[in-house]
Each structure stands twice: as C-alpha cells, then as structure tokens.
Amino acid sequence: MVRHDQHGTSNLHLLLGQTLTFTGDPFHTGPQDAVRHETQGAVAIDEGRIVAVGPADNLKTTYPDAPLTDHGEALLSPGFVDAHAHYPQTAIIASWGKRLIDWLGHYTFPEEARFADPAHAGTIARRYFDLTLAAGTTTAVSFATIHPESVDAYFNEARARGLRALAGKTCMDQNAPHALSDTAASAYDDSKRLLEKWHGIDRLGYVITPRFAPTSSREQLEALGALWAEHPEVLMQTHLSEQHEEIAWVAELFPEARDYTDVYDRFGLLGEGALMGHAIHLSPRERDRLKEAGASLVHCPTSNTFIGSGLFDMEGLAKAGHRIGLATDIGGGSSFSMLRTMAAAYEVAQLRGMALHPAQLWWLATAGSARALRLGQTIGTLAPGYEADIIAVDLASTPAIAQRSARAETLWEALFPTIMMGDDRAIAAVYVGGNRV
Numbered sequence: 001m002v003r004h005d006q007h008g009t010s011n012l013h014l015l016l017g018q019t020l021t022f023t024g025d026p027f028h029t030g031p032q033d034a035v036r037h038e039t040q041g042a043v044a045i046d047e048g049r050i051v052a053v054g055p056a057d058n059l060k061t062t063y064p065d066a067p068l069t070d071h072g073e074a075l076l077s078p079g080f081v082d083a084h085a086h087y088p089q090t091a092i093i094a095s096w097g098k099r100l101i102d103w104l105g106h107y108t109f110p111e112e113a114r115f116a117d118p119a120h121a122g123t124i125a126r127r128y129f130d131l132t133l134a135a136g137t138t139t140a141v142s143f144a145t146i147h148p149e150s151v152d153a154y155f156n157e158a159r160a161r162g163l164r165a166l167a168g169k170t171c172m173d174q175n176a177p178h179a180l181s182d183t184a185a186s187a188y189d190d191s192k193r194l195l196e197k198w199h200g201i202d203r204l205g206y207v208i209t210p211r212f213a214p215t216s217s218r219e220q221l222e223a224l225g226a227l228w229a230e231h232p233e234v235l236m237q238t239h240l241s242e243q244h245e246e247i248a249w250v251a252e253l254f255p256e257a258r259d260y261t262d263v264y265d266r267f268g269l270l271g272e273g274a275l276m277g278h279a280i281h282l283s284p285r286e287r288d289r290l291k292e293a294g295a296s297l298v299h300c301p302t303s304n305t306f307i308g309s310g311l312f313d314m315e316g317l318a319k320a321g322h323r324i325g326l327a328t329d330i331g332g333g334s335s336f337s338m339l340r341t342m343a344a345a346y347e348v349a350q351l352r353g354m355a356l357h358p359a360q361l362w363w364l365a366t367a368g369s370a371r372a373l374r375l376g377q378t379i380g381t382l383a384p385g386y387e388a389d390i391i392a393v394d395l396a397s398t399p400a401i402a403q404r405s406a407r408a409e410t411l412w413e414a415l416f417p418t419i420m421m422g423d424d425r426a427i428a429a430v431y432v433g434g435n436r437v
C-alpha cells in the first residue's frame with residue numbers, strides 16, 4: 001500500500017475507509033433510509049473538493065493512477081461543524097460554579113477584555129484551532145469579542161489553515177463592563193468594516209453578532225438589523241432563551257416585546273440565516289414564529305447541562321420541522337469535541353424521553369449543522385461537489401470502545417460507543433480542503 005500525505009497538491013487522490021453519506025434528514029426519512037454506507041469505500045478528492053464517493057473497487061478502477069491513503073476500517077466522515085462557539089473563552093473552559101449571568105460577569109468578561117491585545121487574540125485563536133482540529137471540527141461559527149482585533153485574529157488563523165470558518169464581532173452597548181462596551185454606531189461601523197474585509201475571502205464568512213438582547217440597546221439592535229438588511233448574504237448569530245433568569249431580565253428590559261423572540265423580530269434580527277443559540281425555554285408562539293421565520297436553532301447540550309440551563313426539546317422541534325444545528329458553545333460548553341457534544345445531546349434527549357439514533361446525532365454534527373448555517377450544499381456531506389473537509393474516525397480508539405465495537409453487527413452499533421465515549425483519540429486524520437493537517 002502506497003501512502004501519500006497530501007500537501008497542497010492539486011492531483012486527484014483517493015482516501016480508503018468506511019464511508020458514510022447522508023442522503024436525507026434522518027429525523028424525517030428514518031435513520032436507515034437517510035444514509036449510504038460502504039464498509040470498503042473510497043472518496044476521490046481533487047482541487048479541494050470531493051469528486052466521487054463509492055465502493056473502493058469501483059473508484060480504484062475509475063482512477064487507476066490516483067495515489068491512495070488507506071485509513072483501514074476507520075470511518076470517513078465529513079468534518080464536524082460546530083454551529084456556536086466563543087473562541088475567546090478557550091482559556092476559561094470548565095470554570096466552576098456559576099449560572100449564566102454570574103458566569104459572564106465573573107469569568108467571561110474579564111477574559112474577553114484581554115482581547116484588546118492582538119497578541120493575546122492571536123495566541124488564543126491558534127490554540128482554539130489546534131484544539132478543535134484535533135477534535136475533528138473543520139468548521140466553527142464563533143463569537144469574537146467586541147474588539148475588531150479579535151475578529152482579525154480568528155480569520156487570519158483560519159485563513160492560514162485553509163479552513164471554512166465563520167465569526168463576527170460581538171456587540172454590546174449596555175449591561176457590560178466599560179472596557180467591553182461599544183455603541184450602536186460603532187457596532188454598526190466596525191461590523192460593516194469587518195464584513196467587507198472578510199466575508200467571502202477564501203472560505204471565510206462574516207456573521208453579524210449581537211451577544212444577546214440584555215447587552216444591546218434598542219438602538220444597537222436596530223443598527224445591526226439594518227446592517228443585516230443591507231447584507232442578507234451573511235448570517236446573524238445571537239443567544240435566545242437559555243435560562244429563566246435571563247428571560248425575566250429580557251422581559252424587564254423590553255416590556256414592549258411579546259416575548260424574547262419578539263425582541264429580535266422587532267429589529268429585523270429574525271429570519272433565514274439567524275442562528276439562535278440555546279432556544280430552550282420557548283413559548284408555543286415563539287416556536288411558531290421561529291419556524292415561520294426560518295431561523296436556525298442551535299442546540300448546545302454540554303453548555304446547557306454545565307451551566308444548568310435546561311433541556312432542549314429536540315423531539316418536538318425536529319418534528320415541527322425546525323432547522324437545528326449542534327454546537328459546543330465553548331467555553332460555557334465543557335468540551336471542544338463534537339463527539340462529547342453528541343453524547344450530551346443524547347443524554348439531554350433521554351432526560352426528555354427520546355432516544356436519539358446515532359444517525360441523527362452524526363447528522364446533527366455534520367449535515368444538520370451545515371444546513372443550519374445555509375452551507376448544506378457546501379460542507380457537511382460526503383458527496384461529489386462538496387468541499388473536502390473530511391475526518392477519519394477510529395471506531396476502536398480506546399480499549400473500552402474497542403471491546404464494545406468489536407461486538408457490533410451494524411455501523412450504528414459500531415459508531416455509538418465512539419459517540420458516547422470517544423474524544424480526540426478517535427480522530428485518526430483530518431483533511432481540510434483535501435489537505436491532511
């Protein structure tokens with residue numbers, strides 16, 4: 001077997017392993033009908049894109065001269081897509097003992113204040129991408145801090161690594177420390193300048209980013225709604241209905257709004273391409289409105305249990321046809337790994353009486369999150385035309401997992417122990433735009 005690690009070559013090459021392709025949404029078609037699985041499969045990659053997926057024998061015949069990288073029995077999957085993270089909180093992950101509002105004041109804001117220093121922002125951006133790539137995440141959507149330098153640091157680092165990555169300057173002009181406050185006007189101006197500087201450069205995407213309703217004035221929300229109306233091609237991200245205390249605070253701050261969702265709606269911050277982090281405690285009216293508007297709901301299960309926020313209604317929201325993504329919410333979330341995040345999603349759903357199928361979990365972490373980001377035709381699926389962000393997953397990465405997967409008779413039985421117990425040791429290889437990193 002010839003092994004060729006690829007470094008910037010544009011030659012077609014083949015990866016061999018088990019392959020898993022979602023052909024549909026396993027919440028709607030049923031898990032078994034939504035996937036194509038090859039135990040001896042191959043993926044052909046050229047110029048950073050997938051050109052073919054199928055049985056290894058077929059692809060070897062079609063491309064007889066192509067160099068091969070054989071990943072054995074590892075599962076070739078799209079890289080994970082983390083639909084909500086705060087890269088500036090990398091260094092405060094697993095901080096003890098607070099609920100949301102105290103957690104922000106005690107841990108988050110002092111750390112975020114350090115991002116006025118571009119050197120610190122650069123150091124943490126590098127560390128963040130080192131950790132997330134090791135965990136198999138090839139696309140993340142991040143909040144930065146209020147500092148434009150923090151956005152530059154993230155995008156510079158992502159660009160140097162050839163990643164598809166999204167982020168935006170976090171905007172806050174009330175209920176935040178002075179050092180972390182902008183204004184309605186500066187939030188608009190800085191966001192617009194950063195959007196024009198970065199959006200569409202290589203594989204980078206800008207995201208308009210009000211942190212959440214409590215830290216933005218009406219004027220700021222209005223300004224960011226106006227910016228989004230001028231640039232509907234970008235995403236908008238924020239937080240929605242994470243904790244009861246937060247919801248009560250929003251009701252106090254915006255008494256004119258019908259509910260939390262309505263605050264965003266009033267300022268043009270609800271629609272397709274809106275990423276609503278958490279979305280746990282929603283009224284029936286909010287669910288209907290979010291669905292009608294086509295917003296994406298982003299489930300952050302390790303964060304929701306870590307900060308004690310509540311149990312996302314995966315079953316009800318998926319059944320109702322909401323667009324749902326899955327995310328770590330670093331550093332309120334307690335793991336950089338989307339495997340650990342899938343496990344937490346499974347546990348949260350169990351506490352609500354639903355057993356998520358491994359196909360549903362894997363779909364949420366790949367194609368589902370990509371769809372939530374309006375990138376469902378670009379990343380997150382192992383199929384021709386998609387960008388070649390691919391991971392090889394070792395389904396026997398620890399003795400405990402190996403003894404369990406050895407008994408498996410189906411792909412799902414083999415995969416589920418890795419979902420529940422796997423970590424970065426399960427990520428045997430990562431390809432970004434077709435290049436192994």
Ligand SMILES: [Zn+2]
Binds near residue numbers: 239277329
């Ligand atoms: Zn968050």
